Amino acid sequence: MKNWTSPGKLRARGIIGMNRRNIRYIGRYNDRRLYPLVDDKLQTKLLAQKYGITTPELIGTVTTQFGVKHIAEMLAGHNGFVIKPAKGSGGKGILVIERVEGKHFIKPSGAELEIDDVERHVSNILSGLYSLGGSPDVALVEALINFDTSFAAYTYEGVPDIRVIVFKGYPVMAMMRLSTAVSDGKANLHQGAVGVGIDIASGRAVRGVQFDRPRIDHPDTGHELASLHIQGWDTLLELASSCYEVTGLGYLGTDMVLDRDHGPMLLELNARPGLAIQMANGEGLRGRLELVEQQPEGVPVAERVAFAQREFARQGELQSEEALEAVVS
Amino acid sequence: MSRLPFYIIVAMLMVVGIAMSIHRHIEFEVPWTPGEQRQVWDIEAQVTFDGNGEPARVNMALPSSQPGFRIVTEHTASPGYGLSFEEKGGARRAVWSTRSAEGDQRLYYSSQLLVTNDANKTMSTPPSPPVQDIVWQRPYDTAAQQVIDQAWARSADAFTFAQQLLGEFTDDQQGENARLLLTQFDRVPLLVRLLNQAGVSARDVSVLMLESGRRRQSLTPWVQVFDGEKQALFNPATGEQGRPDNLLVWEGAGDSVLEVEGGSNSHISFSMLVRNQSASAAVRTQQAKDSDTLLNFSIHSLPLEEQALFQTILLIPIGALVVVLLRVLVGLKTSGTFMPVLIALAFIQTSLLTGLIGFLLVVAVGLVIRSYLSHLNLLLVARVTAVIITVIAIISIFTVAAYRFGLNAGLTITFFPMIILSWTIERMSILWEEEGPKEVLIQGGGSLLTAVVAYMAMNNPWIRHITFNFLGVQLILMACILLLGSYTGYRLLELRRFKPVTED
16 A cells, blocks of 8 residues: 555645546536637637737648648748647647758657658648547648757757646646656656646746656756746746636646747647646645635736735745755765 | 536436336336346247238247246237137147238247256157158168168167267268268258158157347257157257257147248247246236236336347446446546447457457457558558458458367457457557557556456346346436546545655
């Protein structure tokens, strides 16, 4: 029984489980009618642009198998790009090309692809290989994100993204997802990415986990996580919060990146965000969600962010390395 | 948003379900447990023929009480027909008659047989004396005589003679003579004829092999041999002597089973189902049958063919409940929500071990072939179709191989739902490419575990008894599933997943 805990302890920590998330929050606050807005990345992107939210630049879309043959023309002149399925889930089917050298397309891992490989990938996306339920899909080609170099030491290959859970427009919990060698450059926690809980008040690291177990440094770069601090945190929170008005979804996961030139950008939205964020923060969502439920509707974005920063402030658990060594010895 | 209406619905379902079950228990004396029970076979014969507008007369043989079986009730359904029963020489026959039969005609006879242990009770029909004046054409006369002489020399009495004679005609040791005779005569009449010629009284009888849930079965001819007062049954195909427990002699006087005058294309087929019933309830049924009310919402008021179907259908909610329990309360991951239920249904047909081995073999080989297909860069629908054909090929090869090696259990592999298997392979293959073999093991293992638990629940005699006999249980199941659907607590596996959070 060493690896098991009791329901009472979890409840005391305010951890919510899958069943509770599905019934009390997703079922109650997310209108099914609105799901297509977030399940289709193309729609999300167009909607975000309408509301003035920055998203990665759209190079083009491929909607027919016929169009696959013309992908080379579309890509001409772009040195790096990302191809993703509009209806993919969990980061499936995303192809990142870091740079183009002559006829070779180089992935962040250094692997080289030919134009044929790229065309096959797009064709697979169109035939629905990566979309929910295998339905036919559309491929999006986006410009590469030039992620903020201040995070270079915290990530391996992939772009670190920031997930903020927005409940009724209030940012309730946040984490940063750092890709690792194990996760194959992907920012998915269950694939082995490192999750770092972020304090809503300050944008500083609270706690780190990999495979649900606590972690104080990045497994590949060896850089400690305690010093992680997100610049322009308030702007990012306001961006995340405004997604409530944009989509109308009450329980929302917003995925963002920090671009060197354009600041915070919206990558995608998720109507069924996972629960691992609780692990990364070492705290349950329940208390925060119930506090937000008591707040009135119609509060402006800035006030909601201020409220969240006041109520959900946390002290970091990560200590500097010397202090930790002292504890260990 | 009030939850009150929801709880009222759940409570109503519960109350109605329980009330219906109790009503059935008290009013129809259906016991709660299958224990201390007698097996009752429901057998339904369906006679079909095309009437040609003239008076029609249908004469059908009826089974009698015999060693191993006692007839409890009999019913017929034949609107527009007059019905009479005949009995001569211990053989019973039903005669339907009508002035005008036009078009497709259907007559039903159903009977309930109680399984008994009175093996010493003899057949009521007396032996007929052997017919002596048998004339053969050349060259069959010498062949027949040689076969008889051979068997006669190697036997001591009527039964051993019959054994030797039938042995000559079994498939793997047919002699020249036997083969010659079989080209001209049907096997069973030929055997009877040979036995009679040797002075042994024998006749062909029509028997029904009882197997629960079977539909559209037909009678098979067996050979009955007499030696003074004693008699024995022989299987003409294998030459084996003796009556298997599941053999019912339908027509035991050597006559035809069905005679139709004034019609063509006549055909008779049988459906059967075994039920466990307490002895008192079996008697009680006779009275209850006559007073069918609307409240007797039992599957047993349906024709047998539908009953056999329902026995399986009513088990599906149990399998689904297991899936709901394991997903909502335990948190197991399965590949395809209700795929495990379909696999469990297949397990019921195949038995657990052969089912598991067959499933693993098909999926493993399918995954290997699917990994090649993924190099071909096909469109999704075409790829899944290719997997379906592959699965069918794998199943065919395994079936043939199992048959060659004499593993009869391997033949049941065809019960697997092939389309479902193909989708399972497709999904697992994508999972393998994207998340690695570990996730495939987790989901595949979860699916198999769910299927095994569902199988054990659905194959449990008590659960089978309850679901088949008490329809109210379905409402109770519905109420349970509604309650489970609004469970907001933790899943069992979450207690492990979230453990690290509670540590500091």
